[in-house]
Amino acid sequence: MLPDSLKQIALFLERLPGIGGKTANRLALYLLRMPESDLKEFGKQIAQLKEKTKRCSVCMNLSEKDICAICDDVRRDRSIITIVESPLDLLSFEKGNIYNGMYHVLHGRIDPLNNIGPDDIFIASLLKRIDEECKKDSQQLKEIILATNPDMEGEATAMFIRKRLDEVKKETGASFVITRLAYGLPMGASVEYADYGTLSKAIENRRAF
Amino acid sequence: MLPDSLKQIALFLERLPGIGGKTANRLALYLLRMPESDLKEFGKQIAQLKEKTKRCSVCMNLSEKDICAICDDVRRDRSIITIVESPLDLLSFEKGNIYNGMYHVLHGRIDPLNNIGPDDIFIASLLKRIDEECKKDSQQLKEIILATNPDMEGEATAMFIRKRLDEVKKETGASFVITRLAYGLPMGASVEYADYGTLSKAIENRRAF
Numbered sequence: 001m002l003p004d005s006l007k008q009i010a011l012f013l014e015r016l017p018g019i020g021g022k023t024a025n026r027l028a029l030y031l032l033r034m035p036e037s038d039l040k041e042f043g044k045q046i047a048q049l050k051e052k053t054k055r056c057s058v059c060m061n062l063s064e065k066d067i068c069a070i071c072d073d074v075r076r077d078r079s080i081i082t083i084v085e086s087p088l089d090l091l092s093f094e095k096g097n098i099y100n101g102m103y104h105v106l107h108g109r110i111d112p113l114n115n116i117g118p119d120d121i122f123i124a125s126l127l128k129r130i131d132e133e134c135k136k137d138s139q140q141l142k143e144i145i146l147a148t149n150p151d152m153e154g155e156a157t158a159m160f161i162r163k164r165l166d167e168v169k170k171e172t173g174a175s176f177v178i179t180r181l182a183y184g185l186p187m188g189a190s191v192e193y194a195d196y197g198t199l200s201k202a203i204e205n206r207r208a209f
Numbered sequence: 210m211l212p213d214s215l216k217q218i219a220l221f222l223e224r225l226p227g228i229g230g231k232t233a234n235r236l237a238l239y240l241l242r243m244p245e246s247d248l249k250e251f252g253k254q255i256a257q258l259k260e261k262t263k264r265c266s267v268c269m270n271l272s273e274k275d276i277c278a279i280c281d282d283v284r285r286d287r288s289i290i291t292i293v294e295s296p297l298d299l300l301s302f303e304k305g306n307i308y309n310g311m312y313h314v315l316h317g318r319i320d321p322l323n324n325i326g327p328d329d330i331f332i333a334s335l336l337k338r339i340d341e342e343c344k345k346d347s348q349q350l351k352e353i354i355l356a357t358n359p360d361m362e363g364e365a366t367a368m369f370i371r372k373r374l375d376e377v378k379k380e381t382g383a384s385f386v387i388t389r390l391a392y393g394l395p396m397g398a399s400v401e402y403a404d405y406g407t408l409s410k411a412i413e414n415r416r417a418f
Contacts, residue, residue: 001303002296003273005254005261012251015243016236025297027225031255032262032271034224040256042221045214047252050245052214062241064212087211088234094210 006032058129060105060122062087070094070103077101079142083126083161085109085149093147101145104129109148109157118160127164134172141176150183215241267338269314269331271296279303279312286310288351292335292370294318294358302356310354313338318357318366327369336373343381350385359392 002010006028014024031039055061056068063069070076080101084090085108093099108121133141144165148154162178169176183201185194194202211219215237223233240248264270265277272278279285289310293299294317302308317330342350353374357363371387378385392410394403403411 001270001277001279001300003262003271003277005258005273006271008254009251009258012247012254017239018232022297023227025300029295029297030226032258036259038221039258042218043252043254043256045217045221045252046240046255047249049214049218049241049248053212053241061210062212062215064214068210068212070210086238088231088238091210091234 002028055105055107059103060107060125061090061103062105075100079140080145081130081141081143082145082147083158084147085154085157089147089149101143106148106157109153110160111153121157123161123164126161127168130165130174131168131172134168134174134176138172138174141174143176144178146178146180150181211237264314264316268312269316269334270299270312271314284309288349289354290339290350290352291354291356292367293356294363294366298356298358310352315357315366318362319369320362330366332370332373335370336377339374339383340377340381343377343383343385347381347383350383352385353387355387355389359390 002025006025009031010021010024010028013019013027014021019027052064053062054064054066056063056071057066058071059068061068061070065072077100081104082093082099082101083104083106084093085106087105087107090103090105093103104122104126106121106123106126108116110116110118110121130141130144146158146161148158158180165178168174182205183198184205185191185198185202191199211234215234218240219230219233219237222228222236223230228236261273262271263273263275265272265280266275267280268277270277270279274281286309290313291302291308291310292313292315293302294315296314296316299312299314302312313331313335315330315332315335317325319325319327319330339350339353355367355370357367367389374387377383391414392407393414394400394407394411400408
């Protein structure tokens with residue numbers, strides 16, 4: 001018995017992940033109480049979202065311009081490239097202010113169960129980019145960090161990319177190293193509650209102290 | 210490092226109840242993957258939401274027309290009016306298919322701690338409606354069900370309205386009864402885990418069996 005104007009909005013919101021029918025109704029009702037100018041502005045932004053948002057032609061991160069702010073920033077260290085699965089992963093690194101190198105965004109991971117193969121994510125563009133950079137100057141690139149998620153699909157994706165990068169290294173005579181993010185106990189965690197996989201990695205990768 | 214087009218959308222979504230920063234980013238990214246035509250349509254609906262959505266002039270429920278579908282439905286029982294706090298409460302009754310009478314939507318409840326008094330919700334329009342109906346035909350209206358929430362504010366709102374309705378009854382000589390939703394154990398609940406308030410109401414209102 002909600003009017004159509006609200007029902008349509010609730011039905012759309014229900015399609016978003018993590019939003020069920022009741023929440024969608026509540027959100028639609030909440031929207032109705034927001035200032036009209038804000039709603040008009042938001043409506044415009046939503047309608048223009050796909051036109052305005054492209055992928056950076058270098059690193060594939062989302063960007064309004066042809067080259068994203070990171071790739072365009074001369075202060076960043078071009079000798080390291082970190083490979084992430086999604087723009088949100090990149091965002092986590094950037095928020096931490098712990099990294100000043102470049103990125104490459106795969107927009108997914110190899111996931112055969114969901115029919116996502118190497119050609120469905122941006123691996124080809126990564127290899128082309130590395131190949132071109134190394135052919136131009138085989139010494140500029142020092143390191144590639146594989147920062148896919150520490151789960152089965154992320155692991156398989158990292159392994160697939162490492163093999164391909166080894167081929168590029170051989171072909172171009174480049175000498176960059178390929179690394180993977182460290183595995184172990186997350187900060188603040190307790191040994192008691194750590195799962196088996198994490199704990200076994202934490203022992204395997206223990207360090208001199 | 211998300212492009213502005215996405216960031217603006219995420220910032221808007223973050224203003225909605227129950228949506229934090231990370232969720233807002235994830236939703237914005239999800240929107241980007243939806244079909245462009247759907248986004249354009251949704252954007253239009255959002256922009257038009259406030260223009261299109263009015264309140265029914267009889268029961269104050271949200272409606273695209275001047276009189277809502279329920280008030281306009283001749284098959285509904287005009288001798289009972291249920292008073293609810295919000296359109297979502299009305300929706301719960303309608304979904305259940307347990308009620309065929311009319312409604313009145315208060316759009317809030319008396320809540321002094323949040324500076325919401327009787328004049329801030331649709332009590333005056335309710336009293337005017339009842340008054341007019343009873344003056345036209347003092348026998349048509351048989352029952353008014355107070356279906357505000359069973360908490361402190363809902364209770365206070367119900368009590369306030371009951372007093373006013375008693376005045377209307379006296380003035381117009383109408384004979385409708387005023388009732389309140391039953392309190393007790395919710396179906397499927399266990400006595401063991403019922404809170405004190407619920408259990409004491411369940412004993413107080415016990416019935417012959």
